[in-house]
Amino acid sequence: xxxxxxxxxxxxxxxxxxxxxxxxxxxxxxxxxxxxxxxxxxxxxxxxxxxxxxxxxxxxxxxxxxxxxxxxxxxxxxxxxxxxxxxxxxxxxxxxxxxxxxxxxxxxxxxxxxxxxxxxxxxxxxxxxxxxxxxxxxxxxxxxxxxxxxxxxxxxxxxxxxxxxxxxxxxxxxxxxxxxxxxxxxxxxxxxxxxxxxxxxxxxxxxxxxxxxxxxxxxxxxxxxxxxxxxxxxxxxxxxxxxxxxxxxxxxxxxxxxxxxxxxxxxxxxxxxxxxxxxxxxxxxxxxxxxxxxxxxxxxxxxxxxxxxxxxxxxxxxxxxxxxxxxxxxxxxxxxxxxxxxxxxxxxxxxxxxxxxxxxxxxxxxxxxxxxxxxxxxxxxxxxxxxxxxxxxxxxxxxxxxxxxxxxxxxxxxxxxxxxxxxxxxxxxxxxxxxxxxxxxxxxxxxxxxxxxxxxxxxxxxxxxxxxxxxxxxxxxxxxxxxxxxxxxxxxxxxxxxxxxxxxxxxxxxxxxxxxxxxxxxxxxxxxxxxxxxxxxxxxxxxxxxxxxxxxxxxxxxxxxxxxxxxxxxxxxxxx
Numbered sequence: 001x002x003x004x005x006x007x008x009x010x011x012x013x014x015x016x017x018x019x020x021x022x023x024x025x026x027x028x029x030x031x032x033x034x035x036x037x038x039x040x041x042x043x044x045x046x047x048x049x050x051x052x053x054x055x056x057x058x059x060x061x062x063x064x065x066x067x068x069x070x071x072x073x074x075x076x077x078x079x080x081x082x083x084x085x086x087x088x089x090x091x092x093x094x095x096x097x098x099x100x101x102x103x104x105x106x107x108x109x110x111x112x113x114x115x116x117x118x119x120x121x122x123x124x125x126x127x128x129x130x131x132x133x134x135x136x137x138x139x140x141x142x143x144x145x146x147x148x149x150x151x152x153x154x155x156x157x158x159x160x161x162x163x164x165x166x167x168x169x170x171x172x173x174x175x176x177x178x179x180x181x182x183x184x185x186x187x188x189x190x191x192x193x194x195x196x197x198x199x200x201x202x203x204x205x206x207x208x209x210x211x212x213x214x215x216x217x218x219x220x221x222x223x224x225x226x227x228x229x230x231x232x233x234x235x236x237x238x239x240x241x242x243x244x245x246x247x248x249x250x251x252x253x254x255x256x257x258x259x260x261x262x263x264x265x266x267x268x269x270x271x272x273x274x275x276x277x278x279x280x281x282x283x284x285x286x287x288x289x290x291x292x293x294x295x296x297x298x299x300x301x302x303x304x305x306x307x308x309x310x311x312x313x314x315x316x317x318x319x320x321x322x323x324x325x326x327x328x329x330x331x332x333x334x335x336x337x338x339x340x341x342x343x344x345x346x347x348x349x350x351x352x353x354x355x356x357x358x359x360x361x362x363x364x365x366x367x368x369x370x371x372x373x374x375x376x377x378x379x380x381x382x383x384x385x386x387x388x389x390x391x392x393x394x395x396x397x398x399x400x401x402x403x404x405x406x407x408x409x410x411x412x413x414x415x416x417x418x419x420x421x422x423x424x425x426x427x428x429x430x431x432x433x434x435x436x437x438x439x440x441x442x443x444x445x446x447x448x449x450x451x452x453x454x455x456x457x458x459x460x461x462x463x464x465x466x467x468x469x470x471x472x473x474x475x476x477x478x479x480x481x482x483x484x485x486x487x488x489x490x491x492x493x494x495x496x497x498x499x500x501x502x503x504x505x506x507x508x509x510x511x512x513x514x515x516x517x518x519x520x521x522x523x524x525x526x527x528x529x530x531x532x533x534x535x536x537x538x539x540x541x542x543x544x545x546x547x548x549x550x551x552x553x554x555x556x557x558x559x560x561x562x563x564x565x566x567x568x569x570x571x572x573x574x575x576x
Contacts, residue, residue, distance in 0.1 A: 053092035056292035061110035078123025089128030090413030104146035135163030136233035163190030167555025254286030306374035329390035351375035494566035498544035503533035
């Protein structure tokens with residue numbers, strides 16, 4: 001359903017008309033064509049439903065940058081690129097695409113080393129895409145700094161993402177990417193077969209490796225997701241059929257628990273298949289879209305100038321919680337690159353609405369012919385898909401109203417999935433690394449409790465307030481005297497040890513130490529309504545500090561040294 005947080009009296013009348021008909025767009029198809037149309041997905045009251053949409057490669061060439069440029073490069077406008085596809089993508093609860101460019105900053109560039117203007121990210125978000133895959137052959141075009149800046153820009157506009165990571169800690173938070181939506185828990189993993197350039201730490205890019213995938217899928221199962229999706233950048237460019245290696249890899253992942261495989265990189269549409277096979281005595285089933293082609297690009301060649309939106313509806317039985325793939329369909333799309341006056345444009349359009357003249361777009365005769373040909377090509381490649389083409393009839397009024405809603409609301413038409421700052425909702429991720437707040441109530445054990453079990457020289461210790469000035473030593477502000485003071489105060493009570501606290505999380509999750517070998521030996525304990533993660537048990541502060549610095553070099557954040565006396569936590573916290 002198209003939704004907005006604006007009041008009705010702030011919206012044009014035509015948008016109110018849009019709202020009235022939007023509830024029927026899932027199952028009403030107004031036109032009969034020679035090609036088959038999608039079966040209606042009619043939600044059942046006994047089931048919950050989730051609509052997912054997947055698009056192909058999202059690219060940004062020099063011509064696209066030139067087309068979007070305004071006022072000699074002062075800013076870039078991508079609003080027209082997606083205006084004809086926004087009403088359709090806005091219906092998706094989760095909309096995922098493959099980002100085959102970077103946001104590495106100026107100078108902007110297209111092929112072969114991509115760096116798009118930051119406004120392109122806003123345009124993608126406003127199109128209704130709320131999740132992006134970033135592991136592909138161009139992800140390292142601008143080295144690790146390009147990867148980090150790309151992730152930062154996606155975070156800033158509210159698009160969640162996985163595939164490339166800023167650090168090992170970042171990878172632990174977003175691999176798998178766990179998305180919680182309307183009672184469904186979806187796990188997403190992303191890998192690429194290669195990168196054009198290498199970076200110093202290759203583990204920050206998910207490259208296809210069977211052992212790594214096996215470990216990641218085993219780790220993913222600990223979250224007990226309803227549905228697991230893997231996005232692969234794989235195969236050969238412009239090849240119309242998957243090769244034996246791709247089929248074998250897809251089968252391998254389904255055998256290990258993946259429910260769906262989405263492919264990118266060939267830049268042409270390839271077939272979609274449901275795979276069934278026996279593994280031992282168990283029948284395994286999976287759904288594979290080998291390539292969805294190009295969603296937006298400047299390719300001016302047949303088969304490369306269009307793509308397909310894959311739509312998948314999941315249903316969950318409210319009684320048994322069983323989740324199944326209820327319906328699936330595809331929507332052929334085309335990228336118009338030249339208007340009726342010969343000017344360069346970049347407009348993604350649903351081909352069926354061009355065929356029926358539901359939306360009036362100025363384009364050259366050559367472009368119109370190519371658009372219609374692209375539709376025939378996509379349907380031909382999808383012929384083994386059961387001819388499940390979806391139709392969402394839209395008109396110029398609907399297109400204009402959705403575009404105006406985006407301007408008024410500052411967000412996409414699926415606006416309810418964002419907050420006013422256009423950032424992803426807090427519960428989009430199941431697991432988040434909690435920020436730590438130092439308070440007086442942060443203490444687990446008071447010194448008075450210790451004194452009840454062990455006293456020295458008839459001296460009773462009272463609770464020391466956990467404040468910055470007395471016990472919590474800020475980063476690099478504590479001195480050796482502070483350490484001596486602490487040890488002098490407690491050495492007579494019993495044995496002092498130091499542990500490293502590195503996570504506090506809402507949900508207990510076992511860490512994959514096959515990948516994070518430096519966290520071998522960690523322990524999880526319940527503290528303050530959360531799960532607290534500790535590693536190490538050093539008898540000297542200097543040894544604990546050395547271990548902390550080693551962990552920090554691996555990308556682990558929020559590290560603090562926590563002292564224990566006779567195995568009980570003390571309310572001193574040392575930030576290093």
